[in-house]
Amino acid sequence: MRPAALARLLLTALALAALATLPARAQDDATEPALLVADRVFVEDRERLVATGNVEALHDGARLTATRIVYDQQAGRLDIEGPLRLTDAQGNILTAEAAELDEGFRNGLLRGARMVLDEQLQLAAVEARRAEGRYTQLSRVAVTSCQVCGPGEVPLWQIRASRVVHDQEAQQLYFDNAQLRVLDIPVFWLPRLRLPDPTLDRAPGFLIPSVRSSTLLGFGIKTPYFVPLGDHQDVTLTPYISPVTKTLEARYRRAFAYGDLVVDSALTRDTLLPGEARGYLFAEGRFGLRDGYTLDFDLEYVSDEAYLNDYDYADKERLDSNVTVTRVRRDSLIQSAITRYQSLRASEQDETLPSLVAHSRYERRFFPQRLGGELRVGAQVHAHYRTSDLDIDGPDEDSIVDGRDVARLGLEASWRDRWTLPLGLRAGASLHLWADRYAIRQDAASESDVSQLTPGAALELRWPFARRGAGGGRSLLEPVLQYGWVGGDRSRVAADESTRVEFDEANLLSLSRFPAGDRRERGESLAAGLRWLHEGAGGWTAGLTLGRVWHDRDDPAFSRSSGLYGETSDWLLAGGFTHPLGLSISARGLLDGAGDFDKAEGRAAWSNARMDLGASYVLLVQDAAEERDETQSEWGFDGSYRVNRHWTSSAEWRYDLADQRLDRAGLGLQYRTECIQVDFTVLRKFASSTNLEPSTDFGLTVALTGFGTSESDKEYRRTCN
Template structure:
């Protein structure tokens, strides 16, 4: 009996091979353990013929077979099963049939009235199914769908009818002969031959979901991606885009390495928008882990003309940044070297006068001397940037279209810092600094060609954290902070090329210099004061609020108006956030000037639940000639997603320019998804206008039949029939 039950385990595996995925097959090929057989009557004839009748159930390794009668002759390797037959594996894949017959070591066989459900989603119903060579399953007169069909008189939303379907379990592919795509049982397309992946295959050569794209710039067109796997670790996707005004071939190449990954994106275009010949773009992105904890990363971008990305809806950035970086971070050290290139797409800027080629190197080490305590830091930095223009910079009132200033600087810093807890709970900190700076400037008659300096600095900081815990478990923290700082030396005659945009926020409130780069430093005595309040409520909501202000001995003229740091007294920094368990989040930051109005402000509100995500952002920037802004910039942006019900959802976006009182961008989307289809419709209107871009309207429609390939599953939307 044990020998017969072992053979029963083999036949269960063979039946599973008829249609189930390769993962289930791999588990079945080495089935050495006997199966369990339960039936009303079980007996063995001549020590080799197993007969089981009446409510037959067989179990093995997560597989379950039910039938009315099983007859297995081990001497001839023949199996006959009378139905109704039902086979279920551990992953929920199902085979049903009315009759089954197998021979020749279970490599060949026949199932009558076969119906298969792959990966709990794709259904194949056929008149009969034949097992061939232990690998292929041939189904005759087949209907394939992933739609749930309830009742006898209802038809699926879509189905593929074919005279024959061959399922290759090894390649996990399905081949259709004389296939018809039917929508509500109405023939729509005919395919003499068709190949589709089964639901378990993650990567397969073939066409992906097409997108119908309509643009006021390019007309009505279609994008049809074609996916080409190249081994297990790389692939190529080619996407032809055809419309009355363009012939474009986009591509994406991906490769995974043991130590990193590489991605290439690009496109080659011939269109009627420009008469300058072919257009295109190429983006390259990579990240790699190197020996000794080094990391190499690069992000390279190149385009043929300034308006290409906007014309094809690829990106709305007005500057392209390319960079190559090598870094290493350990417990006590940091090293990074990088090379960057900027390409401006703004119609009022010239690439010849912008700092396009930038190189940086920074090294920092930390030491913890036992004799004096605290932390000792040593840092060094080298920076250089070049312009293509070879013309001298003549001054702020001259023609800046010809400015060609080039800058190189070398900066070093040695600092020591420590903290103590004083009586009464006051936290005190002390830091001392020594900076060594050397600047080289070329092609600028307004600056010295070479300047150097060594300047000291010191900062003393005092905090008084006070915490209270309420009777219900809520916690509140109130922390005033005060810092006295001093930096020696004075401003050198080197140009301000990197620190033209200064942000005053919570992160640099207690810094000795708020300039973002080392080509500028603050000098003289400063006093910074602030207070921080945090509260965590027992019912889950939390809030935080920060106030800060800076007083300095002398005003710094290199701070712009909108920085909030002009004069001897800075604007009042206000920042706060709020979050509650209902999904509501608020965050805001602003600089309140001496007249009681905001010189700079930003805010974000969001509400997120299981059915929706809503967000609104606000931005305010006052006019500032130092930042090339001659009028106020103020705008609202909105974005949202709402799940109307299980199958329908909507999305939206909008951007409104408060200063010009006009709409910049509006987008709406409608999505439908069930167990067998996914429809996505998007419409976007851009109102931007300049010498290189014009207002445009874009429509996108994507329709996908789910159930083919592991990345296109609809199992989470599967319905249940009620009778």
């Protein structure tokens, strides 16, 4: 055979060898020619081609380096002298002292082999054998994803095994006589062990276990098991065992062509409620339907009031299960929803709450050319049902079980337009007409059937001033004034939907600030406001809104803390600030005539590469109309700080200023490297109206990263000096 032909054959052999010895995802169709570079290339006995000195073979993104390569055509064998290093396009690395591969490169022997899969998992073996072009069998193996810098360094953890078989098609690693070592100290042994290699995204098997210690549930362990059901759905089963509880948690996920579904649930037998089955079920999903409709649902159920708190599954005072169908287009909106409520508060009974609520809404807008402006028409259908069958203010003696059922049909038409006047003034006008029909049952204090027609009109005047600074900053100052009128008198309709009124910058210029049609503001009103916005040259922004409303009459439907009580409202103050460095501040409050806040809330956050901090404040004054017997005031804090590359701390804290006590406090600490992640948390929850029993929870999670479902992070990889 000619040397040139033999060289071409050797190049083909090297290409096949490169593809045969690396994971399956590197085995793409060969499209690029192979390239061989060496100090010397010669032929012996017309059958053996020898390449020596800095041998390097390149093919389709794979690179092979060696000291000497001998290809024996008659024997069909390829001998490679190392140090041998083979790297594919995905970064997988195979090194060996020497290699012998047969013809076809489906079988062979590599001595002193070392594999690095996906730049994460390292497998060092005395020797490795290739079999059937699919399996790599390694003998006397040490496996780790920890960075090892020197020959005498001991990794933080490693798995020693007498044999490891890598199935590159199934992307699995099979261990015989597996021994887990921490700092080279044996801590665990298994005769057989199967783990996914880092190139596998979805593999059945155990996930990261976690340990939890609670004053309510004792010391327990969670061992989740992941079961993929094809490419688009999976189930995670998590047994939770402690001296107090036997719980099975389950999570089901499925992705459809036009939507997704997630179901979280748990079933429990414990000593907290002996002989009773406890559990919860949360399901949520979103699906795209025909003609632009979307279906959203969020279903929530729990067996008893304390279950979610005892097991820390959710921090909720009420459960709301709803199904909603919506279609939003440029000039129309259609929405229908059904909601079921379940209260977890000890002070509330589901029989007297509107446990089932149905609501449908339609809105459409037109732009008539002759009339000008914008014309809107809409309709609403609402109904809510209480399970109690006793009348309010009826013959029963115990009013706590009273029930009232209401159905409402509302129609609305409005027209609005705006004009620009001299000196930059902006004027606007709007006309409104509401028609409502009510059917009320089981309420002796209200009329059973009520109809009302309500007209309204508004005139608005704005005068915006804009300014651009020399450095590129921009400012806007805009005073606004609105006169409003709503006619008619209020009918004897129960206020079930408008029990809470929020006065903020979004409804400062609304004709009615009640959230629903069972209450509307009546008579004349005047609203004035001032808005200021600024965008700095450095990218920071700031804003401030100031406003107040005057009525010609006192409306008793407004509660004291609503900010609209009396003929003159509280001062509305709202502002915000954001900075590119990660700082953001927002605040809102209602300031009464005496200089006291009736409601206030604020949030400040600072986020950068090392920290993520947030603080919040909430104030709600005492208001019997909103079923608040005492003032509620609370500080909250949450944040995390990255101490260095591997250590991150976190904390949360909530303090009740009104009761002068802690509501909850928690600390967390995480240690993370390229091969391990340890999370430790402690959380103390104190007794409150929604937390029936105080508890302290300790959590510990240890993850050995580097396998298919728990990849290591290069950001945390240690460096060798």
